[in-house]
Amino acid sequence: ILGGHVAEPHLRPHMASLQLDGEHVCGGFLIAEQWVLSAAHCTEETDGKLFQVLLGAHSLTEPEPHKRLYRVRAQIPHPGSNIHNNKDDLLLLQLEEKAELNEHVQVLRFQREDRDVAADTVCEVAGWGTVSHSGRRPDKLYQVERPVLSRDDCNHRTRHDHTITRNMMCTDSRKKDTCKGDSGGPLVCNGVAEAVVTAGSRVCGNYKKPGIYTRIAPYAAWIDGVMASVAG
Numbered sequence: 357i358l359g360g361h362v363a364e365p366h367l368r369p370h371m372a373s374l375q376l377d378g379e380h381v382c383g384g385f386l387i388a389e390q391w392v393l394s395a396a397h398c399t400e401e402t403d404g405k406l407f408q409v410l411l412g413a414h415s416l417t418e419p420e421p422h423k424r425l426y427r428v429r430a431q432i433p434h435p436g437s438n439i440h441n442n443k444d445d446l447l448l449l450q451l452e453e454k455a456e457l458n459e460h461v462q463v464l465r466f467q468r469e470d471r472d473v474a475a476d477t478v479c480e481v482a483g484w485g486t487v488s489h490s491g492r493r494p495d496k497l498y499q500v501e502r503p504v505l506s507r508d509d510c511n512h513r514t515r516h517d518h519t520i521t522r523n524m525m526c527t528d529s530r531k532k533d534t535c536k537g538d539s540g541g542p543l544v545c546n547g548v549a550e551a552v553v554t555a556g557s558r559v560c561g562n563y564k565k566p567g568i569y570t571r572i573a574p575y576a577a578w579i580d581g582v583m584a585s586v587a588g
């Protein structure tokens with residue numbers, strides 16, 4: 357997160373850190389007791405290894421009462437996701453067991469109505485991604501508020517030049533922005549997860565390249581289908 361601040365501890369009990377060998381790779385969030393939603397690109401360099409999912413954390417390294425690392429039983433990238441673009445950049449992870457819910461570990465509901473969030477709506481995004489242009493990695497969860505940018509503005513030729521589909525949305529990226537390591541985390545508007553930070557590599561903090569998110573509502577049926585099909 358660039359230009360943000362350390363989050364209020366445990367005010368985002370839905371936040372997940374996707375880890376490989378104890379290292380944070382991407383964000384994610386709890387959408388059901390045994391399911392985490394994240395971004396498909398995050399699995400690109402894992403050569404088939406499964407993530408572990410850290411829940412209930414504020415600090416990545418310090419011992420905290422409700423912090424717990426869960427093994428993953430299954431990782432299901434959206435079938436349309438690919439390495440060449442940001443399309444369908446969603447990843448579902450089934451935990452080995454149901455997460456133990458408490459004040460620090462909670463499910464966050466996601467938007468099911470497929471209607472654009474109005475431009476200029478101020479949403480918030482949190483993550484353990486880089487907090488400086490030099491790539492400093494934080495220990496604590498950071499957050500930042502960002503206004504939604506209309507798809508037309510975002511698709512301007514000098515910005516993302518007509519690559520933003522109806523299944524994506526944008527936020528202003530002037531100074532305050534998401535960055536590497538924040539991908540997979542939720543964009544929360546009025547307390548509801550509207551979208552997921554895309555994990556395609558992009559410059560951060562440059563107002564010419566707004567933040568890109570995968571809207572969740574268009575994928576509600578896919579998400580429900582996967583959760584219903586993979587034996588609990």
Ligand SMILES: O=C(O)c1[nH]c2ccc(F)cc2c1NC(=O)[C@H]1C[C@@H]1c1ccccc1
Nearest residue numbers: 381397400401485486493536537538539555
């Ligand atoms: O965050 C992303 O956008 C992104 N997209 C990817 C694609 C492939 C892929 F193998 C990884 C990623 C990845 N995450 C990262 O590189 C994470 C490792 C870096 C990081 C940054 C800050 C703090 C901790 C760790």
